[in-house]
Amino acid sequence: xxNAGFSEKPSKAAAQSMEDIxxxxxxxxxxxxxxxxxxxxxxxxxxxxxxxIALTVGTWLTVGEQLFPSIATAPNRETQTTSPIASPPxxxxxxSTPTIPAxxxxxxxxxxxxxxxxxxxxxxxxxxxxxxxxxxxFIAMTAAARSQGVILVPISGFRSVSEQQHxxxxxKAQRNQVATERAAVSxxxxxxxxxxxxxxxxxxxxxxxxxxxxxxxxxxxxxWLAANAARYSFEMSFPKNNPQGVSYExxxxxxxxxxxxxxxxxxxxxxxx
Numbered sequence: 001x002x003n004a005g006f007s008e009k010p011s012k013a014a015a016q017s018m019e020d021i022x023x024x025x026x027x028x029x030x031x032x033x034x035x036x037x038x039x040x041x042x043x044x045x046x047x048x049x050x051x052x053i054a055l056t057v058g059t060w061l062t063v064g065e066q067l068f069p070s071i072a073t074a075p076n077r078e079t080q081t082t083s084p085i086a087s088p089p090x091x092x093x094x095x096s097t098p099t100i101p102a103x104x105x106x107x108x109x110x111x112x113x114x115x116x117x118x119x120x121x122x123x124x125x126x127x128x129x130x131x132x133x134x135x136x137x138f139i140a141m142t143a144a145a146r147s148q149g150v151i152l153v154p155i156s157g158f159r160s161v162s163e164q165q166h167x168x169x170x171x172k173a174q175r176n177q178v179a180t181e182r183a184a185v186s187x188x189x190x191x192x193x194x195x196x197x198x199x200x201x202x203x204x205x206x207x208x209x210x211x212x213x214x215x216x217x218x219x220x221x222x223x224w225l226a227a228n229a230a231r232y233s234f235e236m237s238f239p240k241n242n243p244q245g246v247s248y249e250x251x252x253x254x255x256x257x258x259x260x261x262x263x264x265x266x267x268x269x270x271x272x273x
Contacts, residue, residue, distance in 0.1 A: 105191050106183035107245040111264065114197030119158055122200075128157040131197035134255035138200060141232040150224040151205030155212065155251070159194035184247045193237055196264050198255040217250040225253065233257025 103110040120135035122128055130138060142152045159167075168189055172182040179188075186192075193199035203211040204221030216222050229235065233256055238249040256262045 104244075105188050106180060108183065108187040108191035109244070110191050111193060111195045113161055113195045114158060119197055122154055122157060128154045128200075129197070130157045130200060130255070131261070133258050134198050134200075134261065137232045137234070137255060137257055141229070141234065144228070144232075145221070145224050148224065150220050152221055152225070153203040153205045153208075153211075155201040155203050156194065157200045158197045159192060161189045161195060164192045164194065165189040185249075193252075193254055193265070196254075196261075198261045198264065199237060200253055200255075201251050202253055203251065212251055214248055214250060222250050229253060233261075 114131055118131050119129040120132045122130055122135050122138055129135070138154070142154075145152045164187065168182060168186050171177075171186065172179065175182075187194075201212065202221065202225065204216065204219040207216075207219045207221070210216040210219050225234070225236075234253045235256055236250065237252045237254045238244070238246045240248045242248075254261075254265060256265060
């Protein structure tokens with residue numbers, strides 16, 4: 001191609017003009033050019049970095065919602081109102097089964113047999129006896145009742161274990177009674193208050209047909225005892241609805257006028273609970 005139309009002088013002049021500029025001025029000029037470019041590059045890098053961070057955070061949020069949706073949608077526990085938990089219905093209280101005391105048999109409590117030396121007769125023939133303290137009080141009580149026209153008759157006092165065995169087992173067989181039926185009116189041997197020498201069966205001398213019967217409560221003798229027996233430290237052993245479940249025996253009384261007699265009956269009752 002023919003370049004004859006173009007002149008090469010301007011390029012040489014430009015080159016020569018640059019060469020004519022001192023080196024110090026050329027360096028300053030180049031530095032100024034570079035310094036003008038640097039701020040623009042820093043701004044671009046900053047915007048690029050912020051964009052990368054925003055992109056990364058957005059990506060993580062998207063992935064987190066996909067992997068853990070329950071976290072994103074979980075309700076605020078502090079503001080969530082909780083409904084009260086219904087308490088289970090109360091279970092009914094089980095009925096307790098009554099326990100059988102170790103010193104009890106068929107509703108009767110165990111008692112020791114009084115020593116013969118501690119007994120005193122209360123009848124002329126000497127067949128009916130009580131412990132001395134009980135005997136003296138009974139004699140005084142019958143005298144007081146007689147002075148008021150009431151005759152108290154002793155029917156049975158101290159009874160040995162062998163005598164009680166006859167009354168329980170032999171009479172039970174004669175009457176064709178089962179043990180529980182017999183125990184309602186007579187204690188098994190070893191479990192009778194008569195063994196203690198403090199218990200006594202009392203009748204009315206004017207109404208002997210009521211002896212050892214619940215009809216005794218209608219007699220003058222019973223009414224007098226109910227009003228005055230406590231003055232002589234006697235009390236009914238088996239009133240109506242007694243805790244031992246023994247049949248009502250208005251004729252059966254016991255002496256509780258000293259420490260030994262009181263402990264004999266009431267400690268035995270406590271042991272049965």
